[in-house]
Amino acid sequence: xxxxxxxxxxxxxxxxxxxxxxxxxxxxxxxxxxxxxxxxxxxxxxxxxxxxxxxxxxxxxxxxxxxxxxxxxxxxxxxxxxxxxxxxxxxxxxxxxxxxxxxxxxxxxxxxxxxxxxxxxxxxxxxxxxxxxxxxxxxxxxxxxxxxxxxxxxxxxxxxxxxxxxxxxxxxxxxxxxxxxxxxxxxxxxxxxxxxxxxxxxxxxxxxxxxxxxxxxxxxxxxxxxxxxxxx
Amino acid sequence: xxxxxxxxxxxxxxxxxxxxxxxxxxxxxxxxxxxxxxxxxxxxxxxxxxxxxxxxxxxxxxxxxxxxxxxxxxxxxxxxxxxxxxxxxxxxxxxxxxxxxxxxxxxxxxxxxxxxxxxxxxxxxxxxxxxxxxxxxxxxxxxxxxxxxxxxxxxxxxxxxxxxxxxxxxxxxxxxxxxxxxxxxxxxxxxxxxxxxxxxxxxxxxxxxxxxxxxxxxxxxxxxxxxxxxxxxxxxxxxxxxxxxxxxxxxxxxxxxxxxxxxxxxxxxxxxxxxxxxxxxxxxxxxxxxxxxxxxxxxxxxxxxxxxxxxxxxxxxxxxxxxxxxxxxxxxxxxxxxxxxxxxxxxxxxxxxxxxxxxxxxxxxxxxxxxx
Numbered sequence: 113x114x115x116x117x118x119x120x121x122x123x124x125x126x127x128x129x130x131x132x133x134x135x136x137x138x139x140x141x142x143x144x145x146x147x148x149x150x151x152x153x154x155x156x157x158x159x160x161x162x163x164x165x166x167x168x169x170x171x172x173x174x175x176x177x178x179x180x181x182x183x184x185x186x187x188x189x190x191x192x193x194x195x196x197x198x199x200x201x202x203x204x205x206x207x208x209x210x211x212x213x214x215x216x217x218x219x220x221x222x223x224x225x226x227x228x229x230x231x232x233x234x235x236x237x238x239x240x241x242x243x244x245x246x247x248x249x250x251x252x253x254x255x256x257x258x259x260x261x262x263x264x265x266x267x268x269x270x271x272x273x274x275x276x277x278x279x280x281x282x283x284x285x286x287x288x289x290x291x292x293x294x295x296x297x298x299x300x301x302x303x304x305x306x307x308x309x310x311x312x313x314x315x316x317x318x319x320x321x322x323x324x325x326x327x328x329x330x331x332x333x334x335x336x337x338x339x340x341x342x343x344x
Numbered sequence: 345x346x347x348x349x350x351x352x353x354x355x356x357x358x359x360x361x362x363x364x365x366x367x368x369x370x371x372x373x374x375x376x377x378x379x380x381x382x383x384x385x386x387x388x389x390x391x392x393x394x395x396x397x398x399x400x401x402x403x404x405x406x407x408x409x410x411x412x413x414x415x416x417x418x419x420x421x422x423x424x425x426x427x428x429x430x431x432x433x434x435x436x437x438x439x440x441x442x443x444x445x446x447x448x449x450x451x452x453x454x455x456x457x458x459x460x461x462x463x464x465x466x467x468x469x470x471x472x473x474x475x476x477x478x479x480x481x482x483x484x485x486x487x488x489x490x491x492x493x494x495x496x497x498x499x500x501x502x503x504x505x506x507x508x509x510x511x512x513x514x515x516x517x518x519x520x521x522x523x524x525x526x527x528x529x530x531x532x533x534x535x536x537x538x539x540x541x542x543x544x545x546x547x548x549x550x551x552x553x554x555x556x557x558x559x560x561x562x563x564x565x566x567x568x569x570x571x572x573x574x575x576x577x578x579x580x581x582x583x584x585x586x587x588x589x590x591x592x593x594x595x596x597x598x599x600x601x602x603x604x605x606x607x608x609x610x611x612x613x614x615x616x617x618x619x620x621x622x623x624x625x626x627x628x629x630x631x632x633x634x635x636x637x638x639x640x641x642x643x644x645x646x647x648x649x650x651x652x653x654x655x656x657x658x659x660x661x662x663x664x665x666x667x668x669x670x671x672x673x674x675x676x677x678x679x680x681x682x683x684x685x686x687x688x689x690x691x692x693x694x695x696x697x698x699x700x701x702x703x704x705x706x707x708x709x710x711x712x713x714x715x716x
Contacts, residue, residue, distance in 0.1 A: 172481075187693065
């Protein structure tokens with residue numbers, strides 16, 4: 113009996129110790145967390161110090177002229193890569209279009225090309241894509257119109273190569289330029305104008321045909337020329 | 345015997361009493377705990393309120409023209425105000441959610457600055473510090489300019505400020521008169537904006553070349569600023585820091601940023617102007633170790649530019665197959681060492697298409713400078 117009483121007393125004492133232990137732990141925890149919070153709040157407040165300045169501007173609408181292939185088809189498709197001159201047909205027709213988001217824009221058409229191959233280039237006006245046109249290109253048909261009037265700015269007397277009029281503009285001071293690498297510059301002498309009504313979605317489009325022709329003197333001998341089409 | 349019996353009889357009761365005592369003891373302890381907890385919580389609330397009050401308090405006192413700034417901040421941001429009585433506001437500032445800065449004078453210079461109660465302000469515009477927004481001009485491919493801001497130091501000794509610049513694009517109706525009419529442009533447009541409207545820390549007007557590119561795709565660099573001995577640097581991780589060793593109290597330190605929208609892809613690729621006419625060169629030098637890297641092409645840029653994922657910031661394509669086959673790192677490198685106009689034409693198409701996309705899908709561009 114006394115043993116169990118002693119055990120009880122022992123047990124009660126252990127309980128009390130344990131409660132003290134728990135109380136101590138709680139107090140320490142409370143004080144530590146209060147200290148932590150006291151430290152954290154001013155640090156966070158310090159990090160919040162931020163200043164900022166802003167400005168705003170506008171992007172101008174792209175009221176530019178662009179050139180695309182065929183009927184507003186990607187310019188990548190304007191393919192002049194390999195032309196076979198050995199067949200019966202002595203010409204090739206390629207359709208391109210000049211367009212803008214702005215109606216009635218005026219521009220001159222310009223062409224620049226080197227003269228390694230003896231191709232003759234001319235630009236004709238074309239209609240919008242239509243049924244039964246006489247020119248087919250990239251799946252659509254166009255009606256060939258009038259020749260665009262214009263002339264070369266630097267054609268030499270042999271009517272094949274360029275004079276050195278624009279050499280400085282093209283090559284600067286570089287002197288070792290072969291005659292066929294001197295580009296011929298062609299410019300239309302009548303200003304073209306985009307239509308007032310848009311027939312193609314939001315764009316105002318004019319269509320043209322680039323007519324490339326050659327005679328018997330041109331052979332399939334892997335010559336290369338560069339050709340630039342410009343509107344501006 | 346009976347006593348013992350009594351003891352035995354009492355023990356269960358004693359146990360019950362003990363249990364009850366313990367329960368009430370624990371309850372009492374809980375009450376104490378709650379009490380101290382509530383007091384602690386109240387103290388915490390008081391501390392928080394005190395801190396907030398300290399920051400928000402407007403300590404400005406005007407005594408015949410002098411200003412007393414709140415002592416908390418180490419620096420303020422400012423921009424030069426127009427010297428004549430003209431307005432320093434940009435023409436589209438009514439679309440922004442923030443107000444103009446507070447007028448401040450340091451010496452003979454007038455500024456519009458942030459302060460304790462106006463921590464976000466509009467950037468004051470002058471004739472030679474603007475984004476083509478001092479009149480209804482606007483930006484387009486080929487446009488460039490500069491924006492200057494000042495860091496006004498409020499302490500002596502070393503001062504270091506972390507800067508962050510962001511460009512955001514917005515679409516908007518023709519008659520957008522207030523900011524609720526602005527909607528953020530789509531993700532692709534935001535990406536392209538960051539790749540086409542570029543920010544630099546320096547510009548060489550003789551060579552028409554830029555230095556210190558501020559962008560996520562830039563490399564690390566470090567630049568000493570001409571005035572006041574400050575240093576602007578970009579770390580490898582993109583953090584932009586302005587620092588000065590011996591700051592003087594109430595001194596305005598200028599920092600000029602140069603913005604440019606390159607008209608041609610060539611500006612990113614070439615080392616000099618020989619193939620691109622009068623257009624600026626963005627990275628005139630190749631990457632070198634142990635230099636300040638200011639004018640060098642970041643060595644991962646061309647790889648990033650050829651990335652065929654949707655988050656490409658530089659190019660826009662309709663067919664990803666065509667783009668992947670055409671634009672490669674080798675070709676971009678070749679343009680840098682041996683420019684070929686025909687090959688260049690096939691690459692530039694994608695840059696120009698991106699410019700067209702930007703022009704059609706973004707109406708307003710906001711430049712924000714955050715400083716901390």
